[in-house]
Amino acid sequence: MRAVFYVASNTADGSRVGLKEIAAEIDSPEHFLAKILQDLCRKGIIDSAKGPNGGFFADAKTMTRPLSDIVSAVDGDAIFTGCGLGLSQCSEINPCPLHAEFKKVRNQITHMLTTTTIGQFNKQLLNGKISLKKT
């Protein structure tokens, strides 16, 4: 997610950023990050180009996508639908103890992730108002 934020904020002008740069800026192991970015490319969340001056980039459509798309792509959507205690049978008719309470939390998370867009933080990131650095 941090990687996507970085790509989005630095390629809004049509440029591209390389793997090495992204990894350095967000303190993430390069090859591991490559896996994730490749996956996000396959799933159409960001784009990439090979060769010199190639790299990853985000187009206008990417900017308007909700964060939930990233979460779904990387982690699946268990967080949006799953039970708080991890029970597969938990539902309205066969609830776990925390079902009702957890549903509220889950809905809030879902709401936050679906109403927040990838491009939303670009300006603040470029201004240095907010940070993606791990340490």
Place this chain on the structure above:
Amino acid sequence: MRAVFYVASNTADGSRVGLKEIAAEIDSPEHFLAKILQDLCRKGIIDSAKGPNGGFFADAKTMTRPLSDIVSAVDGDAIFTGCGLGLSQCSEINPCPLHAEFKKVRNQITHMLTTTTIGQFNKQLLNGKISLKKT
């Protein structure tokens, strides 16, 4: 957590439940569960007794404890204080993009876990109104 619910609801009368019974009732591997329960005993959340008719049990004080105590004991309290993007430097003065939004979610989770008690679901569990079964 499911294990604690089971212990609580079945030992409110002063009896004890054995490891095997708990594991069977919540569909959890016996020896793995043993580790967790031992840990919860060491941390004073539940009690145990060795020997014939021994087992795990919950006293009155346990019943009134918040669920957050279990979460802290098992998983630590990163969920109560940590950054949504996993950044160690994220704070009010050096926020990550999701800081403000994530804080709301975190606070709701914290509120839910601190205001809900272990013993709160005993009756419903014994009535079969709610379930701890995994499958």
Place this chain on the structure above:
DNA sequence: ATAATTTCAGACAAAAATATCCTTTATTAT
């Protein structure tokens, strides 16, 4: 065409989480 750059893909390795086994210790009942 060739060489340089950069992502892509798959195999491999390390670490962490999850699960299992075996022995010891405490308690109870005979």
Place this chain on the structure above:
DNA sequence: ATAATAAAGGATATTTTTGTCTGAAATTAT
């Protein structure tokens, strides 16, 4: 006292997640 029961503890195994390495494929520039 002895035997049986049940948790405690430590060592080991398995699985999943995370991270690394190597080489191939694509693109660009010379």
